[in-house]
Amino acid sequence: NAGVTQTPKFRILKIGQSMTLQCTQDMNHNYMYWYRQDPGMGLKLIYYSVGAGITDKGEVPNGYNVSRSTTEDFPLRLELAAPSQTSVYFCASRVAGGGELFFGEGSRLTVL
């Protein structure tokens, strides 16, 4: 059982480049989330989705975009990467109606 899978695990970008962080889950969870974690700052919610075709902004959405065309996949798109987007990104999913968040292993992104 793979759970929540994120790719890539590590990436270095130059300022102004774009990229997509992939997230897929095989638990048939309706809810999916993207968080970023900076040192000493806890996790901040970027975007979340309560089902295919539905996405909503979280606390820190600027500079990011998401889509949810299937239940399984929730990619996070960075357009025009900036040094402030250097962070560790976590994708999480959750079953509808309650329960805990299940996290992927994280993607470490560095923008130089």
Next chain:
Amino acid sequence: EDKVVQSPLSLVVHEGDTVTLNCSYEVTNFRSLLWYKQEKKAPTFLFMLTSSGIEKKSGRLSSILDKKELSSILNITATQTGDSAIYLCAVGNTGNQFYFGTGTSLTVIP
């Protein structure tokens, strides 16, 4: 503005000590409070507390939710070096958003 505050920010104890970690929150339409342990990688789930389940216990770890005081504590008894980690508190609302605190960094010295 919804917020979750954890204290202390960091803690250093000796093996065998008992520790208490605190989490307070101001979140509209509270639904649940979750505790996670984070070592090098992804957070791992410890407990979920709700209005219908305000106390949880698993081995040396236990947690209580105080809805009146809008807070929760996580207790770890007889600490071991393997308990060294960052402990995260998250609060979920009825809109299915989860807000995290900054975490408490626990170091257990042999």
